[in-house]
Every structure is written in structure tokens, then in C-alpha cells.
Amino acid sequence: MKGKAFKFGDNISTDHIAPGRLFHLRSNLPEFAKHVLEDADPEFASKMNKGDFVVAGNNFGLGSSREHAPQIIKIAGVGAVIAKSFARIFYRNAINIGLLAIECDTDGINAGDELELDVEKGILTDLTNGAIIPIEPLPPVMIKLLNDGGLVQHIKKYGDFKLT
Numbered sequence: 001m002k003g004k005a006f007k008f009g010d011n012i013s014t015d016h017i018a019p020g021r022l023f024h025l026r027s028n029l030p031e032f033a034k035h036v037l038e039d040a041d042p043e044f045a046s047k048m049n050k051g052d053f054v055v056a057g058n059n060f061g062l063g064s065s066r067e068h069a070p071q072i073i074k075i076a077g078v079g080a081v082i083a084k085s086f087a088r089i090f091y092r093n094a095i096n097i098g099l100l101a102i103e104c105d106t107d108g109i110n111a112g113d114e115l116e117l118d119v120e121k122g123i124l125t126d127l128t129n130g131a132i133i134p135i136e137p138l139p140p141v142m143i144k145l146l147n148d149g150g151l152v153q154h155i156k157k158y159g160d161f162k163l164t
Contacts, residue, residue, distance in 0.1 A: 001051060001079045001080065001116065001117045001118075001119075002051065002114065002115065002116045002117075002127075003049070003051040003052040003114070003115060004048075004049070004052045004053070004112060004113070004114055004115070005052075005053050005055045005082075005110065005111060005112065005113040005114075005115050005126075006037075006041070006044060006047070006048055006052060006053065006054055006055065006111060007056070007106075007109065007110060007111035008037070008040050008041070008054065008055065008056040008057070008060075009057050010056070010057035010058045010059060010084075011058070011059050011062055012037075012040055012056050012059075012060050012061065012062075013061070013062050013063035014061060014062070014064050014066060014068075014090065015064075016037060016039045016040040017036060017037055017040075017061065017069040017070075017072070017073065018032065018035075018036070018066070018068045018069045018072055019035055019038055019039050022035050022038075023068075026066075026068050029068070029071055029072055029075055030075055032068065032072050032075075033071075033072040033073075033075035034076075035072075036072045036073055036075075036076045036078075037054070045076060048076065048077070048078065049077070050077035050079075051077065051078075051079040052077075053078065053079055053080055053081070053082055053117070054073065054078050054080075054081045054082070054083075055082045055083070055106050055109050055115075056081070056082070056083040056084070056106065057083065057084050057106060058083070058084045059085055059086070059087055060081060060083035060085070060086050060087065060090065061081075061086050061087040061089075061091065061093075061094070062087040062090070063087070063090075065089045065093070067093045067096070067097060069093070070093045070094040070097050070099045070101075071097050071099075073094075074097060074098065078099070079100070079117070080099075080100035080101065080102055080117060081094065081099065081101050081102070082102045082103075082104060082106060082109075082115075082124065083101070083102075083103060083106060084103065084105065084106055086103065095142055095145055095146065095150070095151070096145075096150050096151040096152070097150040097151075097152075098145070098146055098149040098150030098153065099150075100119070100146055102117065102119070102135050103135070103136060104124055104133050104134065104135040104136070105133060108126065108129065108131050108133070109126055109131075110128070110129075112128075113126050113127070113128040113129065114126075114127040115127065117135075119137070119143065120137065120143070121137075122134060122135050122136065122137035123135065
């Protein structure tokens with residue numbers, strides 16, 4: 001995967017991702033996705049291209065347990081969210097809906113850097129500055145869930161939760 005980095009700081013909450021004042025759009029997720037991360041960067045949704053990366057610091061996705069936050073990130077076309085750490089519920093919701101969430105050191109990544117992510121090899125390459133950042137490879141079960149489009153799609157496909 002290749003894309004541009006959109007850099008955010010620490011403690012980006014689900015309200016930054018899916019603004020509470022727009023919660024009336026929760027029944028129209030494509031419309032809600034047009035406002036993704038609006039409270040952290042008002043121009044994000046209009047500037048990003050499909051496959052670009054959200055890059056953040058610690059505790060990305062803190063706050064409520066609603067699935068709308070990772071859903072609208074995925075619907076907006078973000079290739080992956082790359083952060084130093086994630087709020088536990090956000091991380092689980094992301095995997096469940098098929099949004100790639102990667103933990104690694106993001107300090108050396110700048111806004112606008114071109115990134116290349118190889119999940120299977122466990123490598124994130126910053127093509128702008130040449131840095132190679134190791135990532136923790138995802139367990140095979142998580143890769144399978146992501147490839148299937150998330151937990152619900154996996155169960156629809158197999159009728160049960162199957163690891164093979």
C-alpha cells in the first residue's frame with residue numbers, strides 16, 4: 001500500500017473523528033464520512049485521496065465505543081491508520097469493520113510524507129525521507145479478518161468464525 005501521510009497528534013478522540021454535532025448522519029455513513037476528522041483538521045476529508053494514511057501519536061480513538069468512527073474512516077478511503085497506540089475499543093472496532101490499524105513509532109513521519117506499508121513483512125517505509133520503520137506484523141487471524149472486510153463480512157462468508 002502507498003499513500004500520503006496526514007499527521008495528527010496524541011489523544012485524537014472519536015469526537016474528533018466523527019463529530020458529535022453531526023451524529024444525526026449516523027444513518028447515512030457516506031455523508032458522515034465527508035466530515036471525517038473534521039474537528040482535528042477541517043480540510044482532511046477534502047484533501048485526502050483513497051489509500052492515504054492517517055498517522056497519529058498515542059491513544060488514537062479514545063472516547064466512546066461507537067463503531068461510526070472507524071467506519072467513516074474506512075468509507076472515506078483511508079488505507080490505514082498508523083499510530084503509536086490506539087484506544088483498545090477503537091482498535092477492536094477497526095479490525096472488526098476491516099480498517100487496518102497499525103502501531104509503530106510515528107515520530108519521524110511528517111505530514112505529506114509518502115509512505116509504503118507492507119503488513120506481511122512488517123515494514124513501513126517513509127519514501128520521502130528513506131526511513132524504514134518496523135511494525136509489529138499482524139497475526140494471521142487479523143489479516144484474514146481484514147482481507148474478508150471485517151468480522152461481519154467474515155461470518156457472512158463462512159457462516160462462522162473460521163481461522164483457516
